[in-house]
Amino acid sequence: MKRFVLPLILLLSGCSGLKDQMAMFGDDLLDTAPQSDFDVRYPDWGTTPTIASSGVKGPFGQQRTQSYNDLQSFLVNNGVDYELLPGNHVMVKLKDTIKFNSGSSRVSTDSAYWLDMMGSYLATQPGIDIVIDGHADSTGAPTLNDSLSMKRASAVKQKLLSNNVAMDSIFTRGYGEYVPACSNKTKAGKACNRRVEVLFIVANN
Known part of the structure; x- marks a missing residue:
């Protein structure tokens, strides 16, 4: 008889402990259980770690950081036209391009000043990467x-390096000649295509 009583006592005490745990979590364990992989990695369910940011997002959902705010102010204050591109990172493309004479890679005086x-x-902005895209017209x-x-x-890269921008x-x-901005059928169109475009990629922090 003793052999049956002891397991029965243990079983009942286990059920009692389970009831206490259910009371602690509430009536519906599904409401308490982790809902995603994020909840599993951060077991304080319902308490999401705070990620430091400005809280301001761009039109494509990118997080706008202090580096972006500084860049935006600089471009606006100097009358430089730009557009914000879609993507996971803040990417700012300058609408103004650097023009070149036919067959030449020499930066003009006006472009050199700019x-x-x-x-x-x-040179003062370590949080900004610069992408320089060179183009040509269809001559040659x-x-x-x-x-x-x-x-x-x-040539544009060397000009930036001479101003202490990090290599x-x-x-x-x-x-x-494969990505023309204008038609190569006219003289003006070819002049438009002899260009360098500049894109800035802003760090997320």
Whole structure:
């Protein structure tokens, strides 16, 4: 008889403990259980860790940081037109492009002045990466234009480096004649396509 009584007592005491636990969590355990992987990683259910941010989001949902606010103020104060691109990061593309003469990768005097101003600012902004895209018109062989577009991007990079912008924050790409902004059928269109475009990628913190 004793052999049956002891397991019965243990079983009843276990049920009593289970009732106490259910009372502690409430009537519906599904409301208390973790709802996602995030809840499992952070077991204080219902208490999400606070991520420090400005709380202001861009039109595409990106988190706007102090680096972005500083960049925006600089561009607006200096009359530089720009657009905010969609994506997970804040990416600011300048609408003004750096123009070049036909067959040349030499930065013009006007563009050099503008790049000096931009470089002086960017040298103080470690949270901003610069992407420089070189382009060419359709004059000449495609292989020549590929090389020319890279030389134009490199010329702009060198101008920024001369203003103490960090080398590891600058990235260059050459697109040759394959991404025209205007028609190559007119003289004005070709002049439009001999260009370098500048894009800023702003750090998330």
